[in-house]
Amino acid sequence: MAFRSEILIKLDKKGRVLLPAAFRDELPADDRGAFVLYHSPTIPGLVNGNSRAGFDAMLERLRAEALGPKGSLKVALDDEAFDPAGYLSAGARTVSLEPDGRFTMPAEFVQALEATDGVMLVGKVEKFQLWNPARWQARRDAEREKMAAFVRGLSGGDA
Amino acid sequence: MAFRSEILIKLDKKGRVLLPAAFRDELPADDRGAFVLYHSPTIPGLVNGNSRAGFDAMLERLRAEALGPKGSLKVALDDEAFDPAGYLSAGARTVSLEPDGRFTMPAEFVQALEATDGVMLVGKVEKFQLWNPARWQARRDAEREKMAAFVRGLSGGDA
DNA sequence: CGGGATACAATGGGATACCATGGGAAAGTC
DNA sequence: GACTTTCCCATGGTATCCCATTGTATCCCG
Numbered sequence: 001m002a003f004r005s006e007i008l009i010k011l012d013k014k015g016r017v018l019l020p021a022a023f024r025d026e027l028p029a030d031d032r033g034a035f036v037l038y039h040s041p042t043i044p045g046l047v048n049g050n051s052r053a054g055f056d057a058m059l060e061r062l063r064a065e066a067l068g069p070k071g072s073l074k075v076a077l078d079d080e081a082f083d084p085a086g087y088l089s090a091g092a093r094t095v096s097l098e099p100d101g102r103f104t105m106p107a108e109f110v111q112a113l114e115a116t117d118g119v120m121l122v123g124k125v126e127k128f129q130l131w132n133p134a135r136w137q138a139r140r141d142a143e144r145e146k147m148a149a150f151v152r153g154l155s156g157g158d159a
Numbered sequence: 160m161a162f163r164s165e166i167l168i169k170l171d172k173k174g175r176v177l178l179p180a181a182f183r184d185e186l187p188a189d190d191r192g193a194f195v196l197y198h199s200p201t202i203p204g205l206v207n208g209n210s211r212a213g214f215d216a217m218l219e220r221l222r223a224e225a226l227g228p229k230g231s232l233k234v235a236l237d238d239e240a241f242d243p244a245g246y247l248s249a250g251a252r253t254v255s256l257e258p259d260g261r262f263t264m265p266a267e268f269v270q271a272l273e274a275t276d277g278v279m280l281v282g283k284v285e286k287f288q289l290w291n292p293a294r295w296q297a298r299r300d301a302e303r304e305k306m307a308a309f310v311r312g313l314s315g316g317d318a
Numbered sequence: 319c320g321g322g323a324t325a326c327a328a329t330g331g332g333a334t335a336c337c338a339t340g341g342g343a344a345a346g347t348c
Numbered sequence: 349g350a351c352t353t354t355c356c357c358a359t360g361g362t363a364t365c366c367c368a369t370t371g372t373a374t375c376c377c378g
Binding site (some may be wrong): 321322323324326327329331332334335337338339340341343345346347348 | 349350351352353354356358359362363364365366367369370372374375377378
């Protein structure tokens with residue numbers, strides 16, 4: 001259960017996008033009819049995706065981390081207190097998959113991506129990302145250098 | 160079963176508001192004819208909403224955690240003792256949904272929101288909120304910064 | 319092991335159903 | 349009887365369903 005690979009998918013004029021078979025297969029077997037899209041909390045113009053179960057699990061961990069064990073009652077009542085799980089939830093949408101594996105991309109996400117005719121789907125282990133193809137290109141180049149530097153920096157055999 | 164997304168809905172001249180399909184679907188399947196609206200206990204001008212079951216469950220937790228096991232008996236008898244659940248309940252109203260998914264917004268909530276022609280519905284996981292669109296805008300910007308700070312604060316890779 | 323035959327993945331498009339909204343008519347209500 | 353509330357119908361837009369097409373794996377068979 002891990003999202004891998006990067007795949008360029010068409011965004012047709014009806015706003016539909018195919019969730020590739022490789023990604024569909026990573027959704028829980030008992031819940032393949034829908035998944036969650038949500039805005040990246042740190043990178044504007046990036047959209048994340050996950051299974052409903054995966055997204056909910058993340059929110060749960062988030063609340064435990066941010067609020068401690070007794071936080072659930074407080075967060076349910078105190079609208080003034082900042083709730084990171086609530087923040088993510090507001091920027092998220094459950095989208096249902098058509099039988100053929102496609103979904104209609106909500107307009108807000110199309111806008112965020114500034115996608116015109118294609119979307120780059122990128123597997124990031126326990127979630128996946130939707131990128132504007134051009135922006136992904138740039139991001140990828142930057143990450144390649146960081147990765148090389150990171151590996152060189154690993155304290156290891158030679159040195 | 161979690162409220163997500165933010166949706167701007169019209170408030171028509173008859174005082175009607177549509178509960179979007181995405182939110183209706185989160186109401187319990189056996190009780191979709193009505194739900195609960197209640198004033199936020201911490202933010203004036205904010206209205207919260209939940210299913211009847213969800214609201215009741217919150218009151219129950221509130222009494223159990225805030226007052227202890229004997230609390231409910233005490234508040235049933237002692238009118239002098241402060242009962243947070245009773246307070247919330249007084250500021251709450253059950254509103255019924257029309258067959259087409261709309262409801263008439265009680266005047267007290269319209270006033271509280273100072274809503275004129277639109278209401279922003281925001282999913283907050285186990286409940287949702289009704290905001291004055293302009294105020295939500297401001298709130299959202301503030302939350303974005305808090306979220307960024309929160310993510311930075313997570314003990315992680317770089318440091 | 320070549321050559322189809324078959325299954326499935328990715329895409330396009332027409333027809334239909336549903337969502338969000340406005341407005342009129344009927345039924346209460348004071 | 350004026351006003352509010354509920355019911356019903358209308359409409360534009362979007363999403364969903366269904367069917368079709370093409371290309372590519374996979375399979376089977378001799």
